[in-house]
Amino acid sequence: MPARSDAARSAVARDADAALTALYAEHYRSLVRLAALLLDDVGLCEEVVQDAYIRVHAAWGRLQDRDKALAYLRQTVVNLARSTLRRRLVALKHAPKPMPNAASAEEGAYSLVERAAVVQALRELPRRQREAVVLRYYADMSEADAAAVMGCSVGSVKAYTSRGLAALSSKLEDLR
Amino acid sequence: MTQEQPQAPGGASPQERLRALLHAAVEPIQPSPQAYELIRERVARRARWRAPLLAAAGVAAVVLVALAIVALLPSGQATTVEPPPVTAPSQPSAPGSPGQTTGGDGPDRPSGTATAPGRTGTSLPLTGSASPPASDDPTGPTPATPSASRTDGHSPPGRGADVDGDGQNDQVRVTGGAVEVTFAAGSTARAELPGAASPSGAWSGFDADSDGRAELIVQTATTSGMSSFTLLRYAGPGRLDVVPDGGAELRLQAGPGAGFRCLSGGGLEIVRGVTTDGGQNYSVTRLAVELTAAGLARAPGSPSVSQLTAAEAAPLFLADCAGLR
Structure with a gap:
């Protein structure tokens, strides 16, 4: 594979930055909500979606069809949600039992969703x-x-x- | 505790109602206002780490490849130091092969018997063909062969050749139809000699393929005045392989009408002589041979043919290699 020139790399980086901004403005909110429905812990949904954005940005130069960036982003969110669920299952197996008087889940939007x-x-x-x-x-x-x-x-x-x-x-x- | 769900429009399908419920359930979620800055910061941090990480990974890969190559190569291959020739005080080094000898069997032989008659100017009543005579004639002067070498089938320990090319002499011992090499590093290798139940024990070390390692030329048998030799070479740690016989034409023999010599630049020259006048004159063919991975093979170029008198041909019908004669 021929080495990519510095100019080409810079162009891809600029393109990726612009795409990141556009994808964020247009789809971040809906993707966070999508992740909230897939995860057991709504509080993790933003972290998962941010990870997905970072991965898409890193892979921007390798994307063959950039019109499908949203599809790739969604797929990444679903995959990361699966990974997070698996990790949480393992963690829950080894987590100590909560105290009877443990504080309730945080109030606010997330707790509304949880309920x-x-x-x-x-x-x-x-x-x-x-x-x-x-x-x-x-x-x-x-x-x-x-x-x-x-x-x-x-x-x-x-x-x-x-x-x-x-x-x-x-x-x-x-x-x- | 359950949040009150908004009612879907009446009469909508279950799918439409589920869609409305899902949207309503996550409606309270509002993204963090710093989310974009967080993503940007993590992207920048990743870019900062990526170049050094890639460089480090590249260096690590190169180091691993280099280590793998070093580990896979036989020890000391990079060393091309040839040890000095080992010759007995009473055994003059072979003319025509300076710097190529890495051992010798001079000490094996009684002093004074290794000099070929041909070398001293004695005329040789060679028999009339390249094939060996029907029987040994102890009274007749025969071409010089390793007949002076030990015949007890054992060579004394203590003599060496740099078989593995590590710059140090390795101990070579020919015993009981086999060759044993004790390397300077401590390991040993053994190879059985083909078809030689009782080798004479005469051997010589010679770097036939100029790879920095001495091949061993071992006399295996003498029949009807014709001595046969086997070539062995280092084949990796603990391994000593017999080089396959290259056929009758390339067989290492020395005796009436046959000989070979080791060339100073590596490789060997095989000599065959045929007489048609009862041994007065010989048609001598000299064939250059090189040692390849597959064994002995003819070197590029045509063999040279010359007509020589018996006296001129006799010195050629020898095993002239690193003091092996």
Whole structure:
């Protein structure tokens, strides 16, 4: 592979900076909310999304189709959310039991989200069903796009979505 | 404790109602106002670390590759120091091969018997063909061969050649149909001599391929005045390989109508002589041979053919290599 010249590298860096700014302005808020629905701990959603932005910025020069930067960003958010969930599961296994009088979760926006019935119901779904439901009904992605992000087939997305919706319907009166 | 959910428009499908619930649930989340600055700061920090990290990784990779190469190479390959020739006080060094000898079997032989008749001007009543005579003729002067070497099948310890090219002489011992080398570093290697139940024990060290390591030329047998030799070379730590026989044309032999000599620039010259007049004159063919990875092979160029008298040809029908004669 030919070495990239300094001028070319500078151009890519400028391009990546501009893309980062545009993607932030347009999609940061929705991606944080997407991550909040995928994670068990809403407080981690911003960290996950910021990591995703940094990774996309670092990989900007290697992106073959820059029009798909948002799709890449979403996929990175989903992947990082999965990794975070796995780490949290391991940490929870080894965490000491909380004291009976431990302080309640922080008040504010995050605690409101934590208390939402639909969020609690989502967390009881298997991970893939939760991802399919969130990508299809929160991110408004097509089955094909959701399949691409989840790394599975369209048929699997259909099945996960259907099962997830059924499970949520049994838990949430609003969906019946 | 459950937050009151906004009601979806009546009559909407479950999917539409789920969509509304999800959006409403995360609606309270507002991104941190410093998020953009945090991302920028982390991007800048990553860029600051990236160049030194990449440079360090590159250096580490180069070092690893270099170490791997050094580890994979046989020890001392980079050393091309040849030890000085080892010759017995009573054994003059072989003319025509200065600097190439790395050992010798001078001490193996009784002094004074290693000089070929041909070298002293004695005429040689060579037999009429390149093939060995039907029987040894102890009374007739035969071309000089390693007949003066030990015949007990053992060579005394203590003589060396730089077999592994580390600049130090290694101890070579020919015993019981095998060659044993004790390297200066302490390890040993052994190779069985092919078809030689009782080798004479005569051997010589000679860097035949100019790689800084001495190959060993060991006399394996003498039949009907014709001595055969086997070439062995260092093949890595603890390994000594017999160089494959290159066929009749390239066989190392010395006796009536056959000889070879080690060349000062590396490689060998194989000599074959044929007489058609009862041994008065010889048609002598000299063939340059080089040592390759596969074994002995003809060197580029045509063999030279010359017509020589018996007296002129006799000195050629020897094993003239680093004091091996």
